[in-house]
Amino acid sequence: MSPVRLFPEAGQLARHSCSNCGLGEGCIPRRLEPEEADLLDAIRVERRPIERGATLFHAGSPCRSVYVVRSGCVMCVLPLAEGDSQVLAFRFPGDILGLSGVGGAKHGCTAVALERSRICEVPIAALHELAANAPSVRNLLERLFSNSLQSGHQHVALMGKRLARERLATFLLMLSDNARRLQQDPERLRLSMSRSDIASYLGLALETVSRLLTRMQDQGLIEVDRRSLRLLDLAGLRALAEGEPGQGADEQRRHGPAFS
């Protein structure tokens, strides 16, 4: 399952070079000039895998590195008053973590692994040295930042005044696109997050998410069993996401308006 040749060091697993990581174009160094990718590779630290439920960093703690998800899934949450929290994002292999802390001295959110995950750590100090001399590293950083800003925009748009079923359908389609990007089956999803995580991400109650999933199943759009999902009707899901009413389980409208 996992690579065989390990050279365990204190607190780290063996180094794999970025060039044989397997993440392909999804990951960050691939978007740099080869020499610069090697530099980034050199400052990169591969950490021991973190377990499901473990925290990679806490909001407010000193921010000395950014991270790239190599395998698994990590979510970013913003702690709120009274043990409450808001899920900000789910990060998959190739995604970057911790950008919101780079400019200030502190992390802007908390990163929690949703399953056993491997993570590459990039110390910011070293990254700054790199950026001092390599224009394309600066350029990369900019792109990462603005991508991050734009996905924030999408998240806001998702939460802003849309029906629960539209949000959930959009969310499932996002997961599907993501699976495609990772060269997995875009119609078979294995959710790494709980209903409650999804609900928080979408600004809904977890019961609403649960109910909608079973309703979508009744409508033949998906098949759901615990955390395994099959998307049976991508077009139907897209229609739902766009705000199409979504026919009732009784299917009155199957063949156009019925005679009264």
Add this chain to the structure above:
Amino acid sequence: MSPVRLFPEAGQLARHSCSNCGLGEGCIPRRLEPEEADLLDAIRVERRPIERGATLFHAGSPCRSVYVVRSGCVMCVLPLAEGDSQVLAFRFPGDILGLSGVGGAKHGCTAVALERSRICEVPIAALHELAANAPSVRNLLERLFSNSLQSGHQHVALMGKRLARERLATFLLMLSDNARRLQQDPERLRLSMSRSDIASYLGLALETVSRLLTRMQDQGLIEVDRRSLRLLDLAGLRALAEGEPGQGADEQRRHGPAFS
């Protein structure tokens, strides 16, 4: 009202140097080393004021500059399908605009002036040259990016599963804090945005915003007349924002539980 000594050039108003801009510490060059601030000042262009309703840049259009609000108020919106749009942010003097487009080649949102506004334009190409040699410019950029990311987080948290009255109270307090930062009276606000803009920003219907404003007025928390606001009870607003139920207009609980 406005400065007297103007040196109109083609398409531009007179240049004021950053050092006598009047924005004080709120603005960006103030956070740089003096020499670097001068450099930034040199590449900065002050544009002719844009009128209420005018668009500074469009989502999807080529992104060649970032902007700083010098006076007035500008909102960032994300255009959605069918003429719909999501308000992402309101930007006030000292705030930066257009960061989400810097990494990619295109603007990530549309910027619309809510009132006659003066804007400083910073061409990105020149900014890149500056960043190549000045570490503190790179540092500044990072801080701007991560601030922007973190305010995005706050926006998501605001929209995520909170009651309408909590959102609106939080919003008013944000405006108040902002007024304080701009050395204006934090208890007297002049809204530059419409009810519908506020509603979009908060993920509500405009009628809900309107109703809540009058309800808050009935409860003695604020005084509202069209777009002029007085915050009469900041503590009460904070309580509302934190989720305190907020007593009914009939004020049953004014002196503790009544006798039954």
Add this chain to the structure above:
DNA sequence: CGTGTCATTGACATTCCTCAAGGTCGGTGG
């Protein structure tokens, strides 16, 4: 085989949206 976590489902209450009808203000032109 208990125990805890997570998910489902139902009943009910509430919030908030939609639709619709004025109302106010500022500007424009007769």
Add this chain to the structure above:
DNA sequence: CCACCGACCTTGAGGAATGTCAATGACACG
């Protein structure tokens, strides 16, 4: 000066969508 218009705001009525509370179920783990 007044009438009219358009943009924006307020208010009401009614209902749909969603949250809350509570009970139950399924599975994983020890």
